[in-house]
Amino acid sequence: MRIGELSKRTGVPVPTIKFYLREGLLPHGRLTSHNQAQYGEEHLHRIKLVRAMTEVGKLSVAAAREVLEAVDEPGxxxxxxxxxxxxAITPQVAPEDSEVWQRAEARVAELVRRRGWQVRPGIPAEQALVQLVVTFDELGQQDxxxxLDDYAQAAEQLAKSELAAIGRRDGVDAMVEGAVLGTVLGDALIGAMRRLAQSDASHRLFEGTPE
Amino acid sequence: MRIGELSKRTGVPVPTIKFYLREGLLPHGRLTSHNQAQYGEEHLHRIKLVRAMTEVGKLSVAAAREVLEAVDEPGxxxxxxxxxxxxAITPQVAPEDSEVWQRAEARVAELVRRRGWQVRPGIPAEQALVQLVVTFDELGQQDxxxxLDDYAQAAEQLAKSELAAIGRRDGVDAMVEGAVLGTVLGDALIGAMRRLAQSDASHRLFEGTPE
Structure with a gap:
């Protein structure tokens, strides 16, 4: 199909598709003349994937490109x-040289050990977690x-179901795409669910009671 | 204390504190002369809260102000x-006029009904969830x-424990602050936990297997 039809079928404007081509988010089509290219179903799918990562998952163009390069890398x-x-989705956190930071680091390391999680020490998610523990601690929110263990338990159950579903797919490409979408969109998914559930729980607990 | 000590004790530079004052994120101190003000422990705590919301929770200044105004509003x-x-933390999503959107809306409404969640229909989190269902659907990720029910179950357990902990606090102010922090930082918390748990689950499931 031509770029116009690609635009019509995805709902993404032609200039945006050209931007994706320029930025390396979308592979070029097959040239049929000096200024015309043909695109296939794989381009259609890739455009939807880019939209999902940047519009719904809020990844920057640079982060989306980095993820797609890893997806496309054979092997x-x-x-x-x-x-x-x-x-790509975890903000880099620089460790602080303070006592409260070291205490939080030890607490997170102990949590990881207790759950038996085999993760490379110091990965971005672990540092992000340490920073959150420090923040709650400094604000007097020890309760x-x-x-933390409830969060760890919930995260572990979700991760197991998610990776198991991905592992049941046919072929590495489909598994890889599932891992990317589960990671990039999964945060938004659990976030939206938490807000609905919080809204219900707070309604039950606090609504109608005199303040 | 003077603004210099406020800066020293929070680690936040004086120009940033002045910015918070100008932007209405921090109440003004008590004027002791035409160009000097005194600040108390409540200012110290408020600065840490603003830092937590903007630096760790990644709220915009406008969103943080909106939340703090709600916190400060008596009653x-x-x-x-x-x-x-x-x-403040849920991106506004405009509903689309398409069949796939309506199907997703019905699916989310049915999920909310099945769980017995009492939430105002059409709240931002519900629309955000509908958009995510549409996105997974359009990308052929029906598996x-x-x-979705696992996510809902996990979210419900977390929301119950969280709101119960907040409900055990003394006084509405402490409860309100807990609700704000649980909401604004809770996404980052469950996100970091998910990444650690995913990393472990994917290591166990995929690592070492030939591709």
Whole structure:
């Protein structure tokens, strides 16, 4: 199909598709004359994937390109691409040289050990977690930190179901795409669910009571 | 204390504190002369709260101000402030006029009904969830959508523990602050936990297997 039909079928304007081509988010079509190219179903799917990552998952163009390069790299398996996708969405946190930071680091390391999670020490997610523990601690919210194990338990169950579903797919390409989408969109998914559930729980607990 | 000590004790530079004052994120101190003000422990705590919301929770200054105004409004209870905090962190999604959208809307409404969640229909989180279902659907990831109930279950357990912990606090102010922090930082918390748990699950499932 031509670029116009690609635009019509995806709902993405032609200038945006040209931007994706320029930025390396979308592979070029097959040239049929000096100024015309043909695109296939794989381009259609890739455009939807780029939209999902940038519009719904809020990834920057640079982060989306990094993830797609890992997806396209022959020989990359699920575990490698998952690592790249995780890095792309996890803000880098620089460790602080303070006592409260060290205490939080020890607490997170102990949590990881207790759950038996086999993760490379110091991965971005672990540092992000340490920073959150420090933040709750410094704001005097120690009671909320007692919920860390509930969060870990919930995360572990979700990760197991998600990776198991991905592992049931046919072929590495489909698994890799599932890992990317689960990572990039999964945060938004659990976030939206939490807000609905919080809204219900707070309604039950606090609504109608005199303040 | 003077602004210099406020800066030293929070680690936030004086120009940033002045910015918070100008932007209405921090109440003004008590004037002791025409160009000097005194600040108390409540200012110290408020600066840490602003840092937590903007630096760790990645709220915009406008969103943080909106939440703090709701926190400061006398008579606002936990449920009201939670709603404002949720709106501040949930991207507004415009419903699309398409069949796939309507199908997703019905699916989410049915999920909410099945779980017995009492939420105002059409709240931002519900629309965000519909958009995610549409996105997974359009990308042919129907197998991941079978996990929606797992996500709902996990979210419900977390919301119950979180709101219960907040409800055990002394006084509405402490409850309100807990609701804000749980909402604004809770996404980052479950996100970091998911990445650690995913990394472990994918290591166990995929690592070492030939691709």
């Amino acid at each position: 990359n398996g699920v575990h490698q691409v998952l690592g790249v996708a995780q890095s 909320l930190l007692t919920l | 606002n209870g936990v449920h009201q402030v939670l709603g404002v905090a949720q709106s 991941l959508l079978t996990l």
